[in-house]
Amino acid sequence: MALLTTSLSTTGDRRARLTRDAIGVLVIAAFALVGYFLFPNNLALLTRITAIALLVLSLDLVTGYCGVATLGHAALFGAGAYGAGIAAAHFGITDPIAMLAVGIVSGAIAGLISGVVVLRAHGLPQLVLSIAIIHLAHEAANKASGWTGGSDGLAGIMPDAVFGLWQFDLWGRTAYVFGIVLLIVAFVILRQIVRSPFGMLCRGIRQDPVRVRAMGASVHGTLIKMYAISGAVAGAGGALNAISTQVVGLDSLSFTLSAEALVMLVLGGTGSLYGALIGTITFMWFEDVVSAANPFHWLTIVGALLIAVVLFAPKGLYGSVAAYFERRGRKGR
Amino acid sequence: MSAIFDVRNLRKMFGGLAVTNDVSLSMAPGDRVALIGPNGAGKTTFVNLVTGNILPNSGTVTLGGEDVTRLGPTQRVRRGLVRSFQVTRLFSEMTPEEHVSLAILQREGRSGKMFASHRAMPGVMDEAHALLAKLGIAQLAGHRVSEIAYGQQRLLELALALALKPKVLLLDEPAAGVPQSDTARIEQAIADLPADLAVLMIEHDMDLVFRFAKRVIVLAAGEIIFDGSPDAVTKDARVRQAYLGSYADARSVA
């Protein structure tokens, strides 16, 4: 009897989770559709938001789930962007799926390398190492101008039609749909990974690494794996940016982008993936609207928003709402 | 009798203080050993040393004939040397079900799986729930650890160690902080352990010690001052001295 109820509640539970993820996917798709019809002349911005959302999701994996503090995560994004861009501009790999694959692999390798370096330290020294990484990567890309175009940016990226069917158009429609499909696929895979045994292990490491070791699990090995996965996701975002804008600039490998990604994650809330998406959309939309309305003081206004969130909703926009409903749900029980 | 767990001449200095001073100890499969001693005697430090949580200044630790002195804590756990913590160490945002499932999956070498869910593994779930039921916390399986009482967290701490199915089990005061009404569950869970498992339990409650142990080791100021039967320990002059001495110290401080 006990066994029966266990397995029954197991399937019920599973269905509830799958339903929630299906709703998540539908919400992303609905948002994407609304964006498409509301801002048909602004698809380039929406595609950029999608690419950055991949970067922030990727940051959530190491910061939100594993508790690794980093201000150098754009290195993984930039590696994907330059990887895909160089493949197209120098090696004639112009199939968008192949470019994406190159971006993902470049990002994963950059993730492995950053992971090996950053995970040598903890706390503040860790943060400093991550900053060193992004500055080194930025400088390396700047110096290797034969490959990267240096400060002029890497041009001459001409992706083919997707599956030979959909040409990248002037209005950015193909790029937008390409990006949204990529984001949804990444989101579904990541939702699965974070609730797998591996994902539990990562959450455990953030909460108490000593306990994880006492269970016989390898803390360092697990974190390195997560860093590589995170790199693959950020690399996909970078590749999307290269494919959609057809240039790669040094800004994709900058400290500013790394810091902004962290701000977006904190704004939305860490450790849920949903928060990463909401933080990215809110921040970038806000930035766009406010900078158009008031080009002189928009940074001040963004700063005020951030202070308000950190003070009044320290778990971030999604995290605070989720916590509120969880509390209400428990009272109702 | 061949030893499964053998510690030779272990020594650890903190500053100028020898917290573990030339400690040697050997256990065979099936042993039930109680490690007792006044507060600050170095009992927890001994566990930290042999499990690899801190490094000794000198001495060796052998597990099943293999020298593990240079191995990290993870490797020792994988070879069957498992401990529990005196002050509970749990994942505050995770549920008991998740804790125990993770430990079971780790034992089976499946904790790195990315495209699976423990909830979809009936074998793991049933074992986890059976273990939680045995310790009387099955009804809390789905609650966050941060929401459950400390005494129940102590029971989960023990459940985690048991879920790893160790060969050598070191329990650091498993009953400390557990309400009197629940200590029987802990005793029962320990009594039900496989007969060939070697268990060392640190405990202050002498009733528990006498019911559990076939052998008692007394540690005082980092040194083993007694190793023998439970009957003999109360009559031993050095042991009385160590305990009385510590009480005398306590009084002079107060």
Ligand SMILES: Nc1ncnc2c1ncn2[C@@H]1O[C@H](COP(=O)(O)OP(=O)(O)OP(=O)(O)O)[C@@H](O)[C@H]1O
């Ligand atoms: N990391 C450390 N650095 C310095 N001194 C330490 C450290 N850890 C423990 N000690 C000291 O070592 C001595 C032994 O501590 P330990 O925790 O092993 O005692 P114990 O026998 O477990 O005591 P209790 O019964 O109170 O748990 C104490 O004097 C303690 O202050």
Ligand SMILES: [Mg+2]
């Ligand atoms: Mg102790």
